[in-house]
Amino acid sequence: MTSPRLVSLLLLCAGAIACHGSIEQPVPGGNDSGGEDDPAPPASSVPIPPAPERFSCDTNAVPVDLPLPRLSRTQLGNSLRFAVARALPSEADAIWAKVAPTFARYPTDQRTPAPGDLKGGYSRLDQSIQQAQIDAMYDLGQAVAQELTGSNARRNTLLGSCASDGQTANDRACLETFIRGWGSRVLRHPLPAAEVTAFADIAGSTPVDRGAVADVITALLNSPWFLYRIEHGTEASQPASPLSAFELASRLSYQFWQAPPDDELWAAAVNGSLLTEAGFAAQLNRMLQGPQLRSSLDEFVSEWLRLEELPSLVALQNDPVYQAFVGEEMPTDAARTAMFEDVQLSAWQTIVSGGSVSNFLHDRRSYTGDHYLASIYGVPVWSGSGPAPVIPSQNRSGLLTRAALLATGTASTRPIHKGYMVRNALLCQQVGAPPPNASDRPPSPTTDMTTRQAVTQLTSGGSCGACHNQIINPPGFVLEGFDALGRERRVERLYDSRGHVTNTPPVDTVAEVRVYDSERRAVSNAAELTQMIDDSQLFESCIALQYFRFSHARVESTSRDGCLLSEMETAARSGAPMADMLKTLANHPTFKQRSFQ
Incomplete structure (x- = not known):
């Protein structure tokens, strides 16, 4: 559930709000059309010039690496499954099913927004160490160890015939061979003799006893070499050492x-x-x-675009207004999951097809096998292979109009939420925090007032008006051509409390959108907004920055990380395959070395 503090961003400002970032500062008391003396903005058909590149390279700057990167919860789970499959491949699925409830107790990583961002963030950035993690990991190590040694047959598969040949003289060597083999792969480096000895000593005088072997496995799975990515480099005395x-x-x-x-x-x-x-x-x-x-790509896309913020689509199924809004067929949470997968698959298909970052932004194909979501898009369900169907509506302009980014789980759209998402997640522009006394209730339509009218009435006055009118609200208003399930609409149905339609006013999607500095355009639909964002190339710069944060599990330093960020930005803006941005990160010298500064 979204916290009240995060929800308050989307709502009415009752006090001062500080706007900052890479867009021109708004004029206090301004309105959607700019100041009284402002000239009319150019039409959207006049392209926005590309914004200046965001990053620059200082070749003398040395990045700072995380001191001791902890495996994320996802990475830890994959590492445990790898360890089980490496030990007993034919029984790996059954064993994991037995230990999965223990793994479920391992704490979830908390998404950590970058400084100045009010929402978003990546769970990889959570590098905290809690007692609950330590306790859960010890229990996990024990659970896996007990399963791997749960019978003599399993123990014998682990250690080989030397564990059951009736001789005791070779038992220690038998265990050490297992540690050098399985243990090295699990700890991800060849174990030197001293480490093999130390782990083998845990078994004491009964090296092949099932309980003793289980103790060794428990210790291996609780080793720092398993839980962290330990990097000493090859020249540890140097400020930056090759890995x-x-x-x-x-x-x-x-x-x-x-x-x-x-x-x-x-x-x-x-x-x-x-x-x-x-x-x-x-x-x-x-x-x-x-x-x-x-x-990895799914996790990045989901957290970058904050897909999990979409509430349940069935929580209000007994509300008469929601029932009337939805119509004959109530969506399910399977449709909600399909909305997430539709966005993730768009990114994946862009990568595997050689598409660019711009292609991802403009992708108009539907990647869903869910009939409800397919009906929203007006396409047949996709089989998962072959070309995905193209969404016929030209106003379905790509990423901005995917249902996952439009649906709200209620009968009302959320223009403020969508406007902030465009600004912060897609353009990497920061908007100041709402005041402490901001309302925790989103503006909603009434029996005779549209959503846009309600939002404008509640946010356009006083010190809040500058930010809302010129920065936050306009992109959200342009997307009002889609309802709270992501369905296209020309009119907005207004309801009374019993779910009866009281009015059907036309939807107003025209707004002046200021992209950066003094660059602003009059925009009338989602397709024009998408093109304007793409023309500015701020989306390309932003995805480079977001992927850096995700991959490095930390917030960037624009000075010390500028060289890598600049190369990633160039790759994203170049029109080259989107995969090249990922490749640029790995090919950069900083990926192959460890900084000790």
Whole structure:
């Protein structure tokens, strides 16, 4: 559930609000049409010139790496599944089903907005360490260990015939072989003799006893080498040290697949080819072309675009106004999930088809097998293979008009919410926080007042008017051509409390949108807004910044990270495949080294 503090952003401002960012400062008391002396804005057919590039490179600046990156909850779960599958591949699914309830107790990472952002953020940025995590991880280690050693047959599969040959002289060597093999893959680096000895000593005088082996496995799964990405580099005495082959393999794998290195990547680390230019390029291309990339991309898109903020579509199913608004068929939460997947698949299909960032913004194909969402788009359901159907309406301009970004779970649209999303998530522009006394109730239509009229009435006056009228509200008003389920509309149906229609006024989608500095245009529909955003290239710069935060699990320093950010921005703006932006990140020298400054 969205917190009142976050909800208040979307609502009426009753006091001063500070507007800042890369758009021109609004004039206090301004209105939708600008000041009285302002000339009329150009029509949307006059392209917005590209905004200046956001980032610049200082070659003397050295980025600061996270001191000890903790695996995210998703990465930890994938690492545990990898450990189980590596130990007992034929029983991996059954074992994971047994330990999944224990994993469910592991705390969820909290999404952390960047400074100045009122919403959004990435769960990877949560690098906190809690006692609850430590306790849950110990229980997880024990649960996995007990399952892996739950029978003599399982123990024998782990250790080999030496565990059951009736001899005791070879038991210690048997256990050490298991630790060097399975343990090295689980901890993601070849274990030196001293570490093998230390782990084997945990078993005491009964190295192949099932309980003793379980204790060793528990210790391995609670090792810092398992829970964190530990990087010493190869020249630790230097301010920035090249990563070892195994450190680089882990960084690549967790970045793009959210999991430990697979056999091929591990082999490239073992033979050293990963440290060559050709070897690294081969592995990077393989990872960017592999289906495992989708998990990471889905998480990025979902958190960047704040998809989970969409409430349940059935919570108000007994409300007469919501019932009347929805019509004959009530949506289900399966439709809500399909809305998320539709956006995620758009990004994925852009990557695999070689499309650009601009192509992603403009993508008008429907990627859903859900009949309810398909009916909203006016297309047949997609089978999941072959070309996805193109949405016929020209006003379905792509990302901005996907149902996940338009639906609200209520009978009312949320122009303020959508306006802030455009500003902050898609353009990376900051808007000041609402005052403490801001209302926690969103403006809603009445029996004789449209949503736009209600929002304008409640936000256009006083010190709030400047920000709302010139920055927040206009993009949201342009999107009023879609209702609170994402359906296109020309009129807005107004209801009384019993769900009876009281009026059907036409929807007004015309607004003056100020994109950056003094660049503003009169916009009348979502397609024009999308084109204006694309022409400015602020969306391309923004996605580069957002992907940097996601991949690095931290907020950028525009000075110290400027070189990488500048290259990613250039790749995103160039019209090259969107995958090139991801590739730029991995090919940058900072990806292959560890900073100790």
